[in-house]
Amino acid sequence: MTDNGHCGHGDGSVEMQKMCISIVPIFNHLNPSEMSEIIKHTNSVSHPRGHTIYHEGDTSDGLYIIHKGRVKIYRLSESGKEQLVRILEPGDFTGELSLFNETVHDAYAEAMGKVELCVMNREDFQTFLLKYPAISLKVLGEFSNRLAKTEKQAARIAMETTDTRIAMYLADLAEERNSSRIKLPMTRKDLASHIGTSPETISRKLAEFEDAGWIRQHSQREIEIVDMDALLLV
Amino acid sequence: MTDNGHCGHGDGSVEMQKMCISIVPIFNHLNPSEMSEIIKHTNSVSHPRGHTIYHEGDTSDGLYIIHKGRVKIYRLSESGKEQLVRILEPGDFTGELSLFNETVHDAYAEAMGKVELCVMNREDFQTFLLKYPAISLKVLGEFSNRLAKTEKQAARIAMETTDTRIAMYLADLAEERNSSRIKLPMTRKDLASHIGTSPETISRKLAEFEDAGWIRQHSQREIEIVDMDALLLV
DNA sequence: ATGAAACCTTGACCCCCGTCAAGTTTTGGC
DNA sequence: GCCAAAACTTGACGGGGGTCAAGGTTTCAT
Structure with a gap:
């Protein structure tokens, strides 16, 4: 698990979590009652600048949705050099890779400034995917975008x-x-x-x-x- | 659409299509009656060595599942050089990127030898994803594997x-x-x-x-x- | 506001590896 | 099994760009 120096937990009012969910493309198509069901299963977390949100080798905590601030995703190559994979902005999410594979994270997530996140745990997320298949389609769309972008980047x-x-x-x-x-x-x-x-x-x-x-x-x-x-x- | 020199259409016995579906991880967890429902919505196609299965710029025909043979996926960089993205073997599938984005293909697929494929059209596939959410989870798992692999490759x-x-x-x-x-x-x-x-x-x-x-x-x-x-x- | 740390720029050096070329081996369609 | 086409190997060459270093600038925590 990540060594949490001091990341604010539970300071999330329902108001804030509601905003968090409603700005995310993968959830914002749901109707209000479905949304509030999902909101009940998220927690707010905040991290200071430079703080590591998850480490390579961590087991997956769940899905992280960026509410405020920016998050840098990077990986260390076998020879120890850092490569920046992408930068997440509000509405983006991460943590997915290990969500479906039961594997550990293979990258790092670091707060680029003060960051506020909504976190949903793995089991709850998978439950929602099965309950509301439309969410899966959204996530699939997001994945395929990312895959296309990453393949393009690799080719370049x-x-x-x-x-x-x-x-x-x-x-x-x-x-x-x-x-x-x-x-x-x-x-x-x-x-x-x-x-x-x-x-x-x-x-x-x-x-x-x-x-x-x-x-x-x-x-x-x-x-x-x-x-x-x-x-x-x- | 791809210029089909001579690719065998409809030579697919139900037998062959059944095999095709049953070897694919994204479908092989279904029960027999669900499988036969899916089989009804696939067509068999075969391509000779060197034949282009889809072109960059093609609109998506649907999902291609490799039954026999190998398929090379490559893209042309902006400056016209070819990059091999990956090689598909029996049980792998492709065509997905444009399935969820309504965009055109941004890569090429070419038969490396004689190849037999099962093809399912876009609408049918999306229908099955909504009807059997477990398929979505499988596809999500496959996507996340591929994303992880591609990101690793880019970093290298x-x-x-x-x-x-x-x-x-x-x-x-x-x-x-x-x-x-x-x-x-x-x-x-x-x-x-x-x-x-x-x-x-x-x-x-x-x-x-x-x-x-x-x-x-x-x-x-x-x-x-x-x-x-x-x-x-x- | 202020100083330390991080970041950026510019120069010098040089080696890795992409390119061109020519000869050899392997492949696969008939 | 044959022969043309494709693939592979090896050599020579040159330049792009990585690395080290030193000095200037911006950022940010206190």
């Missing part, structure tokens, strides 16, 4: 040059946010580990892109894409 | 050296087959694209491993692991 790291990966990351982010001015959601170090390069290379490539007139770096985290077409030609 | 390609990736691939294969003598399931080219390197590098590294006394190459595809511990130390 395997086949594209570093320039291309960085350019595509920026392009994806811009598309996701619907804006050519974007704010990087993480440090160079984390970004580097996510796309399979080094922080130094990121700095250098971004400087190159700026010299070429494709982007403008307004601050370390703020980037404006000036010429998307050129950027995507590598 | 991102963080490990080429030597390590090749060594780990061999080690994984040996563990999967429970034998230190393994037969590579694919060509050097496909293996290279799978683990993010070039065929030449694979040849060279395997030669190095053999020189170091860690493996023995009995033939191009037959490899015996002599010193697993040394191999995993890179």
Whole structure:
């Protein structure tokens, strides 16, 4: 189990848990009475910045739903290097992998700032899946999205040059946010580990892109894409 | 839709389809009458070696269950290079990604030899998921396995050296087959694209491993692991 | 507000490995 | 069983980018 230094337990009013459930795509299609049934089976937990929510090797506590704040999921490679897998935002959930396999977690979850979560235990979640099959379809949809995204990511790291990966990351982010001015959601170090390069290379490539007139770096985290077409030609 | 040169349709006796369903983990827990209900909603299809079963950009036909033969799933990167995602064997299924997202396929499926499949259309499959929620749990389990495997793969390609990736691939294969003598399931080219390197590098590294006394190459595809511990130390 | 810790940038070095090429072996369709 | 096509091996070469180092900047806990 996670070594909980001091994570607030049970400070969850029904009000807060209600919000928690109602913002999650996998539950928010249910009717009010079904929702309150589910709410009864969740607990609120809060973690301070930097706190580990679960460890590789932990057995599954259950399903974690992010209510406020952001959570970083990463894994350690066999040689001990950290790779950032993804960042969870409010409405996202995690903990699922070990929910269905009876295996231990194979990744780490860490609070990137103060985080509030709703937690549902494994058995209750599985019960709800059987009772309300529509939830399963939602979760299946979410899984298949994630699988597609992860496979795409793996293909990119395997086949594209570093320039291309960085350019595509920026392009994806811009598309996701619907804006050519974007704010990087993480440090160079984390970004580097996510796309399979080094922080130094990121700095250098971004400087190159700026010299070429494709982007403008307004601050370390703020980037404006000036010429998307050129950027995507590598 | 896929350009079907000549793939046998409807040559599926009920007998054959029954076998098809009964070997698939996602269905084989059902009782006989439920199974025959499902069998009624599947069609048999066969494809010759090299034939494309579905294309990137195809809309989903449904769920494909491999009955005989092997199927190679690959994707083309933005820059046009091929990456092998995975190889399907009898009992595996595919086509799922677009089943839940209403999106087009983002990968290719190709018959590696003569292949026999059972196909179920999208609507029928979703109906069965709602009718028999236990199937959903099975599919969720399968998805979460695959997600875990793909994330692990992405982390490896991102963080490990080429030597390590090749060594780990061999080690994984040996563990999967429970034998230190393994037969590579694919060509050097496909293996290279799978683990993010070039065929030449694979040849060279395997030669190095053999020189170091860690493996023995009995033939191009037959490899015996002599010193697993040394191999995993890179 | 302030100092320490974390983060970012830039330079120098150099090695890993991708690419091209040419010769050899294996595969599989007839 | 044959022969063309595909797959594999080995060599040579060069550049992309990882690593180490040093100095500047931002962040954040107190």
